[in-house]
Amino acid sequence: MQKFHYIVGLNYEYDKTDPILFVDQTDGSIHPWSPFQTKHHTDNLAFYAELEYRFSKNLVGVGGFRLEYNDDTYIKFLYSEAYRSPTFLEKYADVPTVVVGDVNLKREKIQTLELAIDSKINSKNTLQLTLYILRLKDEITRRAASGGGSEYYNSKGLQNYGAELAINSILNAKTELMFNTSFVDGTNKQTDEHLNFIAHYTANAMLTYHFSKFWSATFSEQFVGEKHYHTTSGEEGSIGSYNLANLSLSYFKKYF
Structure with missing residues (x-):
């Protein structure tokens, strides 16, 4: 039995804009509503990896742990972390009466913690239960600006937590029932208020x-x-x- 599995990758993104796209063909001036008044470019290099290691017949580590309680029941404890880089518009938009970007924006960071049970109760019924917490840091959002428009900035982010329950059942040879329900709540860390x-x-x-x-x-x-x-x-x-x-x-x- 192979104990170790992995997936790794590298991603590179390059973006460039030129105000020539918004040049007035009669006098060569840049249209005042152009979101970009000068040339800009951004690049982003990202590395990702997914690792899995089987410690024993029933315990597998996958950026967390999955306990195979028996052939029909899995208990998973997972932690994941990701980020989102600011877009071109969020960094370089420059229309004061509409929206203004910020070249110093930080990346958004997303952290997720999840506990889940996936069980085949019998040949006709399955159950899935998930508890989770999600934290978004340095959220890129907009606020009112002094120029009358809005501006992008990094807020303190938000935190969500919730639970999800799903049941699938074959009632008889001709009838199927699917049911799911969820609870969710959260806090805006910028204002300390509920979402x-x-x-x-x-x-x-x-x-x-x-x-x-x-x-x-x-x-x-x-x-x-x-x-x-x-x-x-x-x-x-x-x-x-x-x-x-x-x-x-x-x-x-x-x-x-």
């Missing part, structure tokens, strides 16, 4: 009945919980929860 417009609770259910080899009917329902918000001026409010239902009839046949 805006987040539905803390969502749920989806789908019931499918196969009339024959070619025909099936599916009823699905989606629930989205109440969303709360607050503005910079101090206003607070909420958007009510809602349900969506759908009934569909499907025909499937192979012709080739």
